[in-house]
Amino acid sequence: MSSTNLNPKKAAVVGGGVIGGGWVARFLLNGWNVSVFDPDPQAERKIGEVIENARRSLPALYDRALPAEGILTFHDDMASAVADADWIQESAPEQLVLKHKILADIQAHAPKDCLIGSSTSGFKPSELQEESDNPGQIVVAHPFNPVYLLPLIEVVPSKATDAAAVDAGCEILRSVGLKPLVVRKEIDAHIADRLLEAVWREGLWLVHDGVATTQEIDDAIRFGFGLRWAQMGLFETYRIAGGEAGMEHFIGQFGPALKWPWTKLMDVPELTPELTARIAQQSDDQSGHMTIRELERLRDDNLVGMMRALKKSGSGAGGTINNHEASLHNHGSIDHLPVTVDRQIPQSWTDYNGHMNEAHYVEISAQASDRFMELIGADAEYITSGSSYFTVENHVCYVQEITAGDRISVTTQLIKGLGKKLHLFHRLMTVDGRIAATVETMLLHVDLKTRRTSEPGGIVATNLAEIAAEHDGLPKPEELGRAIG
Incomplete structure (x- = not known):
């Protein structure tokens, strides 16, 4: 049931402090393999704690599941850490002499066509490029804490940096859900x-x-x-x-x-x-x-709530999340039924009992119904043309608890799709294949101009007939037609 990443890219992170750990989490949770070089004997523990916070919060921004996590490795030497990397991020302390030494070591072993981003908050790229044999390879890629949640990255090239390389680097950053802001001129401390x-x-x-x-x-x-x-x-x-x-x-x-x-x-x-x-x-x-970890979790929960609110309007960071979410194509099929939802449950969906509130079971089923409508052609364009489906009845059976962080997939079975009625049955399933809940739902096709029921036509009717033929041979759900008691 879990998605797989057949062609993972590799990011190398040099320096595993607060910022470096955030970079590790951002790439790792977006399906990249990540190699880390940091001489601190506590680096693995510290980065592990940051990743745990990221696993709790980053997927909660999205209504589609992120790619399968990449593989995290720690290295004792720079050469193995940066070998074959597609992106390298230096996050050493803000000491120019130290950065020069580390960047020289990176460039001695890194692929020549791989950009090296520096997390520096103050130094200009031309200062970082001093003493470099390949200055155009080094750019500023300044993030904001927590890197795994906040999308802004200030990308600062110098005159030595090829514009095409900057464009390619920005595309990599966008692919992991970031918002690159290319700074027009070098300046101390950049913009933010x-x-x-x-x-x-x-x-x-x-x-x-x-x-x-x-x-x-x-x-x-x-x-x-x-x-x-x-x-x-x-x-x-x-x-x-x-x-x-x-x-x-x-x-x-x-x-x-x-x-x-x-x-x-x-x-x-x-x-x-x-x-x-x-x-x-x-x-x-x-x-x-409060401990630092408690403060971080409070911060993360607040950021998730604000950014999820911004998703609805597409304003600010919400637009970046929507664009990234649109690229997360992870719907497939289970037991010959389409997967109409695949997502992680956010912290904000839980109640005083610690499990998902009843309203969100219906919310997930509504997302599944919307996805099924898209599959049959009743999409945004169809709605704009004047027709849609309205939900008229739901029945939920709660089988087991769903808690924050659980990944839930929903399969949708077409029970009836002839005439005005669209009768669907959704199964909410955990990653191990157990049914957590079922939602039976009835929708009616509506003419949006008259606000009265009507017969679907065209591609919608054709698609429904095809899916009905496929699903007619499937066993009927045991919970079908149930009522309270």
Whole structure:
């Protein structure tokens, strides 16, 4: 029942800290084989913990199952780690001399046509390329933590980098669900970190001057403009603030405020031991009651919830997820029945008992019905033309618990497809083939103009007749026709 990856690609990750571990998880869970080089004796444990968090959260973004996981290996030498790699990611500490040494070692053993991305948050690619015999091979590929969830990757080439190589590299990043943003000009700290640095500096002053605590500053962001930024960014948010008159009006109204002494961006308080201790204590007071892993899981659950909400409108990161999900073609058949859903159960679908809430059994069956409609030709184009199927009745039999993280496949059997009625039977199955639930559903074909039932025609009627002939010989489900009691 599990999907297989017949032609896995290989990613090599050099440096297995927080960022490197996130890169490992992002590639691994998208079906890539991943080799790791990191001299830290704790690297395997640390990366393993990051992967466990990623397994819990990344698939929850999608309504289709990700590819089968790749193979993870750890290496004691650079040569074996980077050999035959399709993508290499360097995530060493932010020390230019150290990065030069590591990049030289990578290039000595890496395929000459394989891009080497650096996770650097501040160095320009031309600085990384110093002392390199093949400078165009090295680019900045700066991610955001957690790498396995947040899609943005700042890709910064130099004049030595071939444009076609950058395009190919961006295509690789998109294939694992990332959003590459190619930076037009080299600049220290790229784009996003320069914006973050401005907010960080102002935040330090607010704590230094006793205006706000670390928690109060975080509250100002997370309950206010942070939610707007998640979907619209900075300039689009301000465009709306300008009302019907638009951006020009906004700038005319609020632009003069830029000359007022509101911020201290041209200055920064000295990080004295006293100020550092104050910030550290306030941070401990704010969230010291939780472990780092608990905070990471809280962060991941929140991000999943926000990004799944953004999926519905396709805004921001939601559009990236939708595009990636569309490429996940993993429907097949089980026992001569089409697999209409194959997905992992997200944390947000569980209730106080720890298992999937009843409503989501019907939600999965609705997804299966929608997929079956697509199979017979009643797709988006068909609906646009003025016809569709409406669900009129469901009956759910709950057989066993389904919990967060479980992978569920749904098969759909056509019971009756003649005339206006579409009678379907969905089986929700676990990876070991056990039935977790069944959903019997009745739909009626409707003319969307009159909102009355009607006979399907054309390709839909033809496809239904063909599937009916295939399914007529199958045994009828034992649960068919059941009612309460």
